[in-house]
Amino acid sequence: MKELIHRCFPTARSRWMYAFIAPWIIPLMAYLLIGRPYLQNWSNFLGGTLVVGILSTVAFVAHNYAADVITRRYPHLRQTVKRIIWMTLSFTFLTAFFLYFYLTLFALGGFFHTEISLEAMQANHGIIPTWNHLFKRLAGADVTPPTLVFLYAVDVFSLLAFVFIYEVFYSLEQWQASQKNKETLKKARLQGQLQSLRSQISPHFLFNSLNSLSSLIADEPQKAEDFVNEMAKVYRYLLQTSERELTPLSVELAFIHSYYHLLKTRYGAGLHLDVAVDPAYLKYQLPPLTLQMLVENAVKHNVILATKPLHIHIGTTTTGELLVSNNLQTKAKRPGVVESTKVGLSNITARYRLLDQPEPQITNGPDHFKILLPLFTENVSDI
Structure with missing residues (x-):
């Protein structure tokens, strides 16, 4: 189990980010996907939280992997702008992919008495429907675009939070590494000077x-x-x-x-x-x-x-x-x-x-x- 956790979250940064994001994004996404039935009984609440938690964890691992690849490509603090741009673009694509998958899965499976439909989403969230016919043709199920728009807005907010938190942790690590390197460089320089002085004196x-x-x-x-x-x-x-x-x-x-x-x-x-x-x-x-x-x-x-x-x-x-x-x-x-x-x-x-x-x-x-x-x-x- 410990090995699996380290494989999914290889760095302390990723584990801290997951611990910060998961407690609020998982129940929020579960409620938005299931609706009022999510809060009506314990079986829907616990089961929905578990399923959405697993799906969200898979999505987080994918986002974190993409972030690590981009970070290895642009590792320096002076490349922060490039890193943020590429991270935002990749996260936008991944977010759209996983959101489409969640909606299709819940709409077709009807998990935990979910009622992902136009009427239910109007009652639960008060979202004005748009583009319903087009999305029905794309998804192959009666999943409303208002649900998609609202959930995507939540996911975009989570995405920006992810990028911000990632950059804060990464910049802090880079700063600490820079300070450590400066101390190591100073020590190496002093050792070189000492060696030279010893040789000459x-x-x-x-x-x-x-x-x-x-x-x-x-x-x-x-x-x-x-x-x-x-x-x-x-x-x-x-x-x-x-x-x-x-x-x-x-x-x-x-x-x-x-x-x-x-x-x-x-x-x-x-x-x-x-x-x-x-x-x-x-x-x-x-x-x-x-x-x-x-x-x-x-x-x-x-x-x-x-x-x-x-x-x-x-x-x-x-x-x-x-x-x-x-x-x-x-x-x-x-x-x-x-x-x-x-x-x-x-x-x-x-x-x-x-x-x-x-x-x-x-x-x-x-x-x-x-x-x-x-x-x-x-x-x-x-x-």
């Missing part, structure tokens, strides 16, 4: 940086000063990104040049960075530290020697995406060394997923590692 990195600086101070003081300036820029940028979901590509590239300066001082001729970005895309945006993670990933997992240099390329495609690639010369696995967990790549993918954007496309091997990154033209608040 680790004793190993500091030792290599200070060792490079020490050798420069004695032999090339001007280069040592430049090294300190670039190092300051790197740490300044790392601290500033704590308040951003997105950063302009031009700013990220400026940071990468500073970061590359530090790496180049250490690796010399073993490392080369080539940037060929179309100026038209410099104002486009991407999650901060994305390029840093990719450059760091390339340096971490590849052999870097003057005789076997690592080439890193950053460019843009004609379709407005950022392409980052490097030649593969993977380091040999050493006993006791833990394999990479690919936290950096996972972090980048999670950011794009949380921003409801296409995920980066990764190509690994055989000779090159490539990643294609979508660029943003809007603020994250507008996405």
Whole structure:
């Protein structure tokens, strides 16, 4: 029984909507279909409520299924108008179909002493008859159009109530999901920043940086000063990104040049960075530290020697995406060394997923590692 309920009402939203609509629409429809006999004895009341309840439940499940299909087609809050239009059109068709079925069924079956006829509906509801002859020919039974018009008016009201309640629940769910995504994005961003800071401030990195600086101070003081300036820029940028979901590509590239300066001082001729970005895309945006993670990933997992240099390329495609690639010369696995967990790549993918954007496309091997990154033209608040 529980499985059947979940199959008919798969979401909490649908169960709450049914609980709200069913208690008043079922007895009202039963009364309109049966008339005064519905209230004259318990057998008509209980039997009519049960039958109409089953029919109404089937209709509700059909309406809810249509709503779910439309919602999957237009899931975003910015598509609310399209969702409401398509939902209203589909519900109008479904309502007409089920109403015609109810009237024909009760008129032909005479269930619970129903008196669906012109005279009965005039006495029970005071509706002025119209188009009786036409409807009799269409339905094949003496079912009055006034009944149809009145019942359809009730169904249209129920339809609008259904759409309104559905949108209220759905919008609330979307808002909650949006808030949760923002918190998750914030956590992912902070984790990425923490990972980057840990990498850069680790004793190993500091030792290599200070060792490079020490050798420069004695032999090339001007280069040592430049090294300190670039190092300051790197740490300044790392601290500033704590308040951003997105950063302009031009700013990220400026940071990468500073970061590359530090790496180049250490690796010399073993490392080369080539940037060929179309100026038209410099104002486009991407999650901060994305390029840093990719450059760091390339340096971490590849052999870097003057005789076997690592080439890193950053460019843009004609379709407005950022392409980052490097030649593969993977380091040999050493006993006791833990394999990479690919936290950096996972972090980048999670950011794009949380921003409801296409995920980066990764190509690994055989000779090159490539990643294609979508660029943003809007603020994250507008996405």
